[in-house]
Amino acid sequence: MFSIEVREEEWGTVLVLRGELDHDSVVQLDEAGRRATAPGGGKGTVVADLAGLTFCDSSGVSALLRLYRALEARHRGLALAAVPPTVLRLFTLTGLDQIFPVHADVHGALAAGRDTAPGAGAPARQNGKETT
Numbered sequence: 831m832f833s834i835e836v837r838e839e840e841w842g843t844v845l846v847l848r849g850e851l852d853h854d855s856v857v858q859l860d861e862a863g864r865r866a867t868a869p870g871g872g873k874g875t876v877v878a879d880l881a882g883l884t885f886c887d888s889s890g891v892s893a894l895l896r897l898y899r900a901l902e903a904r905h906r907g908l909a910l911a912a913v914p915p916t917v918l919r920l921f922t923l924t925g926l927d928q929i930f931p932v933h934a935d936v937h938g939a940l941a942a943g944r945d946t947a948p949g950a951g952a953p954a955r956q957n958g959k960e961t962t
Contacts (some may be wrong), residue, residue: 836865841944844936848882851890859890863897867904872950875943877900881912897931907931909939914947930954946959 832855836847842865851859866872878894880886886910898908909931913921933939 832858835864838872839940840872841940843876844870844879845876846879846882847876850885851883852885852887856889856893857922859893859950860865860896861958863893863900863948866897867900869908873906874908875940876941877909877911877936880917881913883914883917886917889921889922891926894930895926907943909933909943911936911939939940949955 831851832847832851834848837844837846845859845862845866847859849855866876876897878897894908894910901908910921911933912935913932918927918932921930922930931939931942933942
């Protein structure tokens with residue numbers, strides 16, 4: 831069984847996914863994504879908390895990519911947090927770990943999104959290194 835909980839936090843929206851993200855359950859993620867990308871649907875980064883995700887197939891990957899694109903069009907980001915090893919392996923094999931920022935936990939993902947938000951005063955970078 832799949833469930834999704836949506837929480838608004840100070841620096842973004844958290845989608846807590848539990849269970850199996852597959853062909854039968856992606857409609858729930860798509861709906862949560864529509865709410866998050868609607869006018870007035872939140873601010874900042876959207877973090878998908880995957881700690882409770884037990885399975886993800888190609889339908890789930892496609893739903894995450896749709897959400898990523900919809901958020902990108904609205905100048906918001908999608909980050910993944912607490913990705914289980916089996917799901918992280920899927921993302922690594924498909925190269926999606928290069929698209930989605932992956933963080934150890936929700937707090938780290940929200941903090942990274944806050945630090946890179948327009949006007950947030952993110953550290954300047956030169957040749958891949960932070961400058962002061």
